[in-house]
Amino acid sequence: MSEVNVYRDLGRSFSEWFDYVLEVSEVYDYGRYPAKGMGVWLPYGFKIRENALSILRGLLNSTGHEEILLPLLIPENIIKKESEHIRGFEDQVYWVTHGGLEPLDIKLALRPTSETSLTYLESFWIKSYKQLPKKYYQVVSIFRYETKATRAMIRVREVSTFKEAHTVHEDFNDCERQVLEAIDVYSKFFNSLGIPYIISKRPEWDKFAGAIYTIAFDTLLPDGRALQIGTVHNLGQNFTKVFEVRIQKRDGSIDYAWQTSYGISERVLASMFAVHGDRRGLVLPFHIAPIQIVIIPLITAETYDDVLKYSSKVREVLISKGYRVYEDLRDELRPGEKFYYWEFRGVPLRVEVGMKEVEGNYVTVFRRDTLERIKVELKELLNKVEEIGLDYNNTLSSRAWQVFKSKTMRFTDISKAKEFLNNSKGIVELPWCGKHECGLKLLEVLECDALGTPLDSEAKGLSCAVCGANANTFMRLTRKY
């Protein structure tokens, strides 16, 4: 556990660390934009975002999802058609009311999500079971007028990286299959970034407006608070009935189509920064880092030519295998400043090259994850980098899971659960009979939020922590963002 604590040490409170690191590493400029809740993806951050998105796109494309691009603006009459849906966002929609100096005939909403406009279009596009299942997705900005305190990437008014998927099916069973596929895709995506998570079925009172049920992924940030990082909704026929998406079924009958939708935002990137980072700054997964290896020549006036020649040779060797390499030749910084600079930006490997290395025909490799320095023969460099590359993400992932598991506990006793939440934050599970009033009682007593229930519950033989009746599941509780 001590090792875990060392690596989780951010040197300051998480929220201070987060804002400071994003800004100084030039990932995301949040504080300077002159409208609240909106940030700028800077060049370095944009590349990180693209690398992560390309993994997500790969997972979606290989499971038959097709990327599209819908308009941003949704006319009021369309978004209001699903009254249950709009009620969910009523206080949170931005409205465009004027074009130029004139008021518009119909107000236009900035999309909070696209179920309404896409389902409207599907009423034209989809006519027969032969076209199904149909799986669309898009990566766009969505807008929510957050009135709570905003926070970079985590609670913003413009979510500038929102992947929303929308699928259409012949029947309820195929929706169920699709929900599992979505869970699988998201699990693989989070796994690839080394982000630990717990999957819960949200309680009725916290599901997506318009869904039959909502499955959610939550992770824990270093301050022990839970963050929702993905949701999957079985929408049933709720939207297709409103927008009259009728299909011919296999047996010739006509019925409304069935749908699911699922979304992921830049909160995933926020989590990746948060769970792997340390007091030296960012720690990026090896395949996500815009620069995977930085070469720092250690030069004196006498060794200038020899070291640079060797350094350039090292660079060629690494580039030949397609690694993203940067040789830092800046005059104005001393080596120690360069070390600090690139450690802060989360570059996985640093290769130091000085006169000793030239003479010994080796390099000194520094791992950002374990902070180890390793001597590597030049002829072994490519093998060693490949080996470290594979190990690197495992290290990040297993360390993050270790922290996560230490903060996720099952209890039978309410007061012990409360003590844990007060001390460690994190997530607690308590046996629950499933009755609404017992659920609300738990929230009240523990002064917390409900994440929901496990997908497969194993509470046999246990009693509800509130009423003592047979428990048929667990309730997961936390203090959320």
Place this chain on the structure above:
Amino acid sequence: MSEVNVYRDLGRSFSEWFDYVLEVSEVYDYGRYPAKGMGVWLPYGFKIRENALSILRGLLNSTGHEEILLPLLIPENIIKKESEHIRGFEDQVYWVTHGGLEPLDIKLALRPTSETSLTYLESFWIKSYKQLPKKYYQVVSIFRYETKATRAMIRVREVSTFKEAHTVHEDFNDCERQVLEAIDVYSKFFNSLGIPYIISKRPEWDKFAGAIYTIAFDTLLPDGRALQIGTVHNLGQNFTKVFEVRIQKRDGSIDYAWQTSYGISERVLASMFAVHGDRRGLVLPFHIAPIQIVIIPLITAETYDDVLKYSSKVREVLISKGYRVYEDLRDELRPGEKFYYWEFRGVPLRVEVGMKEVEGNYVTVFRRDTLERIKVELKELLNKVEEIGLDYNNTLSSRAWQVFKSKTMRFTDISKAKEFLNNSKGIVELPWCGKHECGLKLLEVLECDALGTPLDSEAKGLSCAVCGANANTFMRLTRKY
């Protein structure tokens, strides 16, 4: 010329053709979205868009441009600061006035372009000549409240594919260098898509509000009307003075920074569809097509096994070289219907495989560009496809340029120029003294718009077509979209 006319034959008016082809080929759904001037990029169109964008990104990245992502919403006080600038868009900005049910304290504009918000940020980011030149770009939606008749991709209210680049420099000379670099990047991009263009310096009265001058690229659509497909602006210090972007210069002095900006939209894609398409539908450049080669097995009950086995082998051969291949095994369509289907979608090559091909160990290759059918030995297939692939884009490009040149004419006499414009539409050039009133007179007499002047004029010895004084340049005139 007859050949040109055959290929330019769209079988109906250009505007009917354009709307019909985009919809039926499932590239872009324009008519169904319930808000005017906004369209949907469908899966097939989205892939075309991505392939084109990846060429553009490659050109920008390799010249030191860095991709970023700025917020969509610009507060009124920021966008109004550049009063000259906002005057240019005053009637065209969409305004967000409400968040939820409450009016906002400050109205927010949907970006019409991002000079104002980015320059505001640059006042924090850029302090010294050492950071320059700085070249940013982003690919985003921009919004203009068009009150004229809208048209898919060409005149829309949400431009859903806008690449805007913004650069910062130490002095005017470096801006001039950057303008040339931008012209070079755009020329290469249009060349890669086989889109012909003419480069003009826009007249004073038609430059971008806030620019010292504007260089524009125009092409001609099949109806002979000119379409602006790219602009490059030398902004001087107009924006940096307003937003106080001060830098330390090489000599230690402090001055306002210098800027350029340049933009390209989905009009480029509209032009690509328009200039290469024919009455059979789309014709896509070989490297842009989402499916480069479609294989159509010609099957009877008796030949089923043999043909499919051979067809599958042909597919393996083509895939081994990385071509994007689709083997059309749909039962419900006859071969002729499949031919029509894929020709309409602009797939460059069709490989037909029937019993004759099986027995002769060859395939029949159909070229969408020239409509030729070619017999190719199976062992020669990869060589032949590579050869055709190289030739294909040249064919498209040279054909499009031939049409373009036939519709771009230089005259000395106004009445002949007018006759040409009336008959062929296109673009005419007339010698011009450079005086404002002579320019306006030309527009009035010819009932047309001005594209501007060539970058290097060669009007020596000629007289202004209006006043007869020495001409120092040519004025280019057209009837614009």
